[in-house]
Structures are given as C-alpha cells and as structure tokens.
Amino acid sequence: MTEPLLKVESLVKHFPVRGSGAGRHVVLRAVDGIDLTVDRAETLGLVGESGCGKTTTGRTIVRLAKPTSGKITFDGHDITNLGQRALKPLRADLQIIFQDPYASLNPRHTVGSIVAMPLVVGRIKPPGGVKARVQELLEIVGLNPEHYNRYPHEFSGGQRQRIGIARALALQPKLIVADEPVSALDVSIQAQIVNLMRSLQREFGLAFLFIAHDLSVVRHFCERVAVMYMGKIVEVGDRHEIYETPAHPYTRALLSAVPDMNAPAGHKRIMLTGDVPTPIDPPSGCRFRTRCWKAQTKCAEVEPLLAKGPGGSLVACHFPEIGPLAGVQPKTAEEVAS
Amino acid sequence: MIEPLPRSVDAISTDEGPAPSEMVAGRSPGQVAWMRLRRDRTARISAYTLLVLFAIAIFAPLISKVMGIGPNDTFQDATNDIGMPLGYLGGISGRHWLGLEPNSAYDILIQLVYGLRNSLIIAVLAAIISTTIGVVMGIVAGYVGGWVDKSISWLIDFLLVLPFLLFAIVTLPLLESLFFSSRQAIPNAWEMGLIVFIFTVFGWMGTGRLVRGQVVSLREREFIDAARAAGAGPLHIMLRQILPNLWAPILVTFSLSLPGYVTGEAALHFLGIGIGGTAPDFGTMIFNSLGYMQTDPAYTLVPGLVILLLVLAFNMFGDSLRDALDPKSSR
Numbered sequence: 001m002t003e004p005l006l007k008v009e010s011l012v013k014h015f016p017v018r019g020s021g022a023g024r025h026v027v028l029r030a031v032d033g034i035d036l037t038v039d040r041a042e043t044l045g046l047v048g049e050s051g052c053g054k055t056t057t058g059r060t061i062v063r064l065a066k067p068t069s070g071k072i073t074f075d076g077h078d079i080t081n082l083g084q085r086a087l088k089p090l091r092a093d094l095q096i097i098f099q100d101p102y103a104s105l106n107p108r109h110t111v112g113s114i115v116a117m118p119l120v121v122g123r124i125k126p127p128g129g130v131k132a133r134v135q136e137l138l139e140i141v142g143l144n145p146e147h148y149n150r151y152p153h154e155f156s157g158g159q160r161q162r163i164g165i166a167r168a169l170a171l172q173p174k175l176i177v178a179d180e181p182v183s184a185l186d187v188s189i190q191a192q193i194v195n196l197m198r199s200l201q202r203e204f205g206l207a208f209l210f211i212a213h214d215l216s217v218v219r220h221f222c223e224r225v226a227v228m229y230m231g232k233i234v235e236v237g238d239r240h241e242i243y244e245t246p247a248h249p250y251t252r253a254l255l256s257a258v259p260d261m262n263a264p265a266g267h268k269r270i271m272l273t274g275d276v277p278t279p280i281d282p283p284s285g286c287r288f289r290t291r292c293w294k295a296q297t298k299c300a301e302v303e304p305l306l307a308k309g310p311g312g313s314l315v316a317c318h319f320p321e322i323g324p325l326a327g328v329q330p331k332t333a334e335e336v337a338s
Numbered sequence: 339m340i341e342p343l344p345r346s347v348d349a350i351s352t353d354e355g356p357a358p359s360e361m362v363a364g365r366s367p368g369q370v371a372w373m374r375l376r377r378d379r380t381a382r383i384s385a386y387t388l389l390v391l392f393a394i395a396i397f398a399p400l401i402s403k404v405m406g407i408g409p410n411d412t413f414q415d416a417t418n419d420i421g422m423p424l425g426y427l428g429g430i431s432g433r434h435w436l437g438l439e440p441n442s443a444y445d446i447l448i449q450l451v452y453g454l455r456n457s458l459i460i461a462v463l464a465a466i467i468s469t470t471i472g473v474v475m476g477i478v479a480g481y482v483g484g485w486v487d488k489s490i491s492w493l494i495d496f497l498l499v500l501p502f503l504l505f506a507i508v509t510l511p512l513l514e515s516l517f518f519s520s521r522q523a524i525p526n527a528w529e530m531g532l533i534v535f536i537f538t539v540f541g542w543m544g545t546g547r548l549v550r551g552q553v554v555s556l557r558e559r560e561f562i563d564a565a566r567a568a569g570a571g572p573l574h575i576m577l578r579q580i581l582p583n584l585w586a587p588i589l590v591t592f593s594l595s596l597p598g599y600v601t602g603e604a605a606l607h608f609l610g611i612g613i614g615g616t617a618p619d620f621g622t623m624i625f626n627s628l629g630y631m632q633t634d635p636a637y638t639l640v641p642g643l644v645i646l647l648l649v650l651a652f653n654m655f656g657d658s659l660r661d662a663l664d665p666k667s668s669r
Contacts, residue, residue, distance in 0.1 A: 059563075062567050064563050064566055064567060084566075084569070084571070087569065088569040091567065091568060091569035092569075094567075095567060095568075096563070096564070096567045098560040098563065098564065099560075100560055103559050103560040103561065104559075104560035104561050104563075104564055105561055106561040106579055106582070106583070107367060107583065108366075108367060108582035108583050108585075109582065110366075114561075117564075117565060117568060117570070118568035118569075121565065121568045121569055121570040121571075121574060122568065122569060151365070151366055151367065153367070154365075164564070167564060167568075170568075171568070
C-alpha cells in the first residue's frame with residue numbers, strides 16, 4: 001500500500017486557559033490525540049458537533065496553528081514542527097477553504113488580486129501571466145472572468161465562497177482542507193458549492209479533508225467519514241459503514257438527529273441528555289460516557305481505543321452497537337451512480 | 339449590486355475571453371466613500387474653505403509681492419506718536435486691508451497670510467510624521483503582539499500621561515539653549531522644526547492606539563489566515579493585507595489631528611514658549627493684541643477669526659470624511 005498523502009498521528013492541540021488560578025497549568029484540550037489518514041484524491045469527512053475540535057484539527061494540519069504534540073506527515077514530509085519559511089514550498093500543495101466567505105476575502109482587494117495572492121506570495125509566474133491564470137481559475141469555479149476587477153462586497157455568499165475556492169486552487173494543491181465550507185451558505189447554494197468541489201475533486205484529483213457538522217452534506221461528498229467527539233475520533237470508516245451500520249452510540253445519535261423526510265412513522269430519535277462536558281476537564285475513560293445510554297463502570301475506567309467494530313468501521317467503544325441503523329434508507333440512486 | 343449567480347461560463351462564448359473594454363470594474367470601497375463625500379454639502383463647503391486657505395498659505399510670497407508689502411515691513415509713518423495706527427478700525431485703508439498692528443506697525447493682512455502659512459506647515463508636517471509613526475507602531479504592536487506589543491503599549495501610556503504643555507515649556511527653551519546662545523537669533527526653520535518634533539513625539543499615540551486596536555481585530559480575520567496558508571510573510575500581511583483596511587481610520591485621524599496642531603501651535607506661541615523666531619504667527623499676534631483689546635479690538639478679532647475658520651473647516655471636513663468612510667458609525 002502506498003504512503004497516504006496526509007498522515008496525522010496522535011495529534012494533540014491544547015490551548016492554555018487564562019484567568020485560572022495562579023501557577024496552575026490549565027489547558028483546553030481542543031484536540032486530544034487523533035489519528036487520520038487521507039489518501040491521494042480521497043475525500044475524508046470530519047464530522048462532530050460544535051466545539052469538538054474539528055476546526056482546530058484542520059487549522060493545525062495546514063499549520064495555521066502549531067500542534068502541541070503528535071506528528072503530521074504530508075506528502076512524505078514531516079511538517080509537524082517546520083517553521084513558516086521551511087513550510088512555504090509545501091504550502092502550494094496544502095490549501096484551506098474557510099467557513100465564513102464574508103471574513104475570508106479581504107474587503108479592500110479586488111477579486112483578481114485575492115485569487116492572485118497565492119501566486120504573488122509564492123512568486124509564481126504562470127505561463128500566460130497572472131491575470132490570464134486568475135481568469136482561468138474564476139472560470140473553473142463558475143464565475144465570470146470579467147469580475148476580475150470587482151470587490152468582494154459586490155458578491156453573494158455563494159459567489160464569495162467560489163472566490164475562496166479559486167484562491168485555494170491557484171497553487172494547484174494536492175490536498176484542500178475545507179473548513180465547513182458550506183455551513184454559512186443558504187441551503188440552495190450549499191448544493192452548488194458541494195457539486196463544484198466534487199467536480200474539481202474529480203477533474204484535478206484533489207484530496208479533501210472536509211470538515212462539517214452537516215451529515216447529509218458529508219454523505220454526499222465524502223468517501224470516508226471520521227466522527228469526532230471532544231477532541232477524539234470515536235469512529236472512522238467508509239461512508240456506507242458509518243451511515244448504514246454505525247457502531248458508536250454517538251454516531252448513531254448524530255445520525256438519528258438528521259431530519260429525514262422518508263423516515264417511517266414512529267421513527268424514534270435518539271435524544272442525548274446532558275451537556276457536552278468541558279474540554280478543560282474531560283471525563284475519565286470514554287468521553288462520551290456522561291451522555292451515553294449504554295455507559296457502564298468500565299467506560300469510566302478504561303479509555304476505549306479505535307478497533308475494528310461490528311459494522312466494519314474502526315470504533316472507539318467498549319459496547320459498540322450492532323446492525324443497521326433503525327430506519328436507515330437504502331442507497332439513493334445518486335449514490336449508486338457515483 | 340449582487341449579480342445573479344448563473345452568469346458564468348456561458349457568458350463568454352469566444353475563446354479569447356472578454357475584451358479589456360468589457361471588463362466590469364467594480365467600485366472600490368474608496369470610490370464609494372468618495373461618492374458619498376461628494377454628495378455631502380458640509381464636506382464640500384469645508385473642503386472649499388480649506389482649499390482657499392491652503393492656496394493663501396502656499397501663495398503667501400506671491401500675495402506679499404502683489405501687495406508690495408513684506409512680512410517684516412513696518413509702516414511707522416502710518417501710526418501716531420504712541421504707536422496706534424492712524425485712521426479708523428485699526429488703520430484700514432486701501433493699502434492695508436486689515437489695518438496695521440499697533441506699536442510694531444506691521445501690516446495685519448500680510449502677517450495673517452504668513453501666520454497661516456507657518457501654522458499650516460507645522461500642522462501638516464506634524465500630522466504626517468506623527469500619523470506615520472502611529473501607524474507603524476500600531477501595526478507592529480497589533481500584529482507582532484507579545485512583548486513588542488506590551489512595550490509599545492507601555493510607551494503610549496507613558497507618553498499620554500506626560501503633561502504636554504509642561505513638558506513643552508521645559509524642553510523647548512532647553513533644546514534651543516543647547517544649540518544657540520542667548521544672543522544668537524534662532525532661525526525660523528529651526529524653531530518650526532523643533533515644534534514639529536515636539537508635536538510628533540506627543541502626537542502619535544492616539545493613532546498608534548487606534549491602529550493597534552484595529553489590527554488586533556483584523557489579525558483574527560480569515561483572510562489573514564488565507565494569506566498565511568498561502569505562505570505569506572509578516573511583511574506581506576502587514577502591508578498588503580492589513581494596511582489597506584486601515585486607510586479609513588488613518589485618514590480620519592489624520593484630518594482630525596490637523597486642527598489640534600493648529601491650535602496647539604498657536605497656544606505654544608501665545609504662552610511664549612519657544613519664542614525666539616520672528617516668524618509671523620497666530621499665537622504671537624493674539625498675545626500681542628491683548629494689550630489693545632479696548633483701543634483696537636479688530637487686532638484681536640481678525641487672527642482669532644482666521645484660526646476659528648481654519649479649525650472649524652478642518653473639523654467639519656474630518657467629520658464628513660468619517661461619515662463617508664464609515665457610514666455605520668453614525669447609526
């Protein structure tokens with residue numbers, strides 16, 4: 001088996017918490033030891049509820065944040081502790097798309113200079129000139145190249161996100177970390193953007209780390225899915241394993257929360273009780289045990305590790321669920337076709 | 339302003355792409371502000387006033403030549419034996435439009451014209467230099483953070499608590515006596531430079547603090563992360579990504595700091611700080627006129643009115659500029 005494009009091993013990112021007692025070393029455990037791999041041209045979805053560390057994971061992988069510990073290997077290079085200068089040549093292959101299309105474009109720059117920025121910063125002279133390349137990129141993402149001289153405030157959210165995608169594509173990356181790229185958009189626009197990313201992924205052989213909390217979008221876009229809870233990955237597997245035979249109780253709870261038009265009458269949602277514990281002081285053992293309906297004493301004592309579960313996925317649970325998710329739908333025609 | 343989305347690839351059927359003339363140029367935020375400014379009547383009136391005053395200041399030597407009166411010419415023959423100007427209203431005549439100064443017998447109009455020139459030179463220089471220093475300090479403090487931010491912020495606090503006038507009263511004569519003996523005449527340019535220097539030292543903190551605050555919030559925006567993810571260095575981020583977003587507050591503080599320097603300069607000379615130069619000056623004129631408040635009120639009134647007009651025009655224009663650049667601030 002060939003080396004994966006991105007390999008993340010026991011990645012940890014802690015943030016120091018201020019205002020705590022003097023001298024006490026209090027940290028917020030945003031990401032607490034996760035392992036991930038993304039193969040070339042593969043799409044991995046990273047899902048979980050707000051505050052579970054998805055975004056921090058993405059930011060740490062593109063090294064906008066420095067990992068506390070762990071190892072990130074990208075395209076054969078260990079980029080865990082590289083300085084910004086040493087990182088620069090690798091930046092071209094590793095790009096990010098941001099969540100908020102209103103904050104991710106410099107309001108004082110024209111669309112042309114926003115998309116050209118990575119080329120200018122990297123001192124890259126594309127054949128035919130920067131302007132031609134930028135207009136080509138605008139066309140690739142479905143924007144009018146004539147909008148080269150316009151400013152971001154003249155565009156809608158979806159168009160802005162296309163500009164952000166064009167900027168990420170400018171350096172022809174191998175991996176794009178998409179940090180909730182559609183969650184700030186209208187539902188009608190979300191599909192357009194996801195379809196755009198899917199066609200780009202096929203056309204250019206891009207790999208995506210797709211961070212989202214919307215499970216239906218992830219199902220539509222990602223071949224593999226990792227579920228995160230409080231800084232840990234609780235389950236990871238192929239799309240059909242996660243969506244059809246989820247093994248971790250948390251995954252089941254997440255999936256049952258997805259509104260489903262075709263759900264049979266009497267379909268019972270799994271209602272999680274209680275709040276998410278604070279990541280400053282996570283529960284011992286399994287972190288999900290405080291909200292899990294299957295929790296037993298073992299869960300508080302021994303932390304479950306990722307292991308092959310009954311549904312084929314890797315699951316971190318002592319008492320994984322078995323069998324298909326109640327009320328699960330057969331594959332849609334679209335998925336069969338893809 | 340928002341275009342419908344599907345106006346995409348199909349819009350261009352030819353392979354060459356759009357002709358340059360077809361390029362849709364959007365309005366930049368600056369152009370939008372400029373349009374708003376042009377529609378603002380207060381801005382127009384104050385801008386024209388300022389233009390006239392600046393023109394007078396720039397062409398002061400020309401005016402002096404046309405009138406045939408130099409800034410140091412005296413007209414003792416037009417004053418009586420106790421030094422009061424002959425004629426009504428302080429000696430207003432066809433030759434001396436605003437009359438003569440009592441005692442010294444200078445022509446008031448020419449004194450005002452040169453006073454305006456000196457005042458504006460000092461104010462503009464001080465504003466440019468102090469704004470530049472403030473912007474640089476603010477961007478560095480805000481972007482670099484850490485101990486750099488702490489030391490710059492400390493310096494700002496330190497300079498802000500120093501009483502400016504007391505400091506000026508002590509340092510200006512001290513600095514002058516360092517370079518010139520008491521009998522030497524101090525060149526006008528040197529004294530003006532000294533005042534600009536002291537204004538600069540005490541004038542950049544407001545801008546610095548404002549810019550630092552803006553940068554601290556801009557630094558967390560995602561477009562900065564996008565630049566970093568593309569491998570941009572700190573210089574690119576500070577100059578190309580952050581600075582263009584600061585032009586609005588910089589312009590506003592710049593234009594609102596000018597009247598402060600005009601009055602500050604007049605105040606220093608009114609208090610007699612850093613006297614030595616013989617350059618015509620508003621503050622010195624008003625100080626000299628105080629003794630003639632009853633006998634020749636026009637002498638006090640005229641320089642006072644010019645300062646009022648200048649400062650008012652600057653302030654009105656600065657306010658309009660702020661409204662034009664950031665229409666949300668008035669809501």
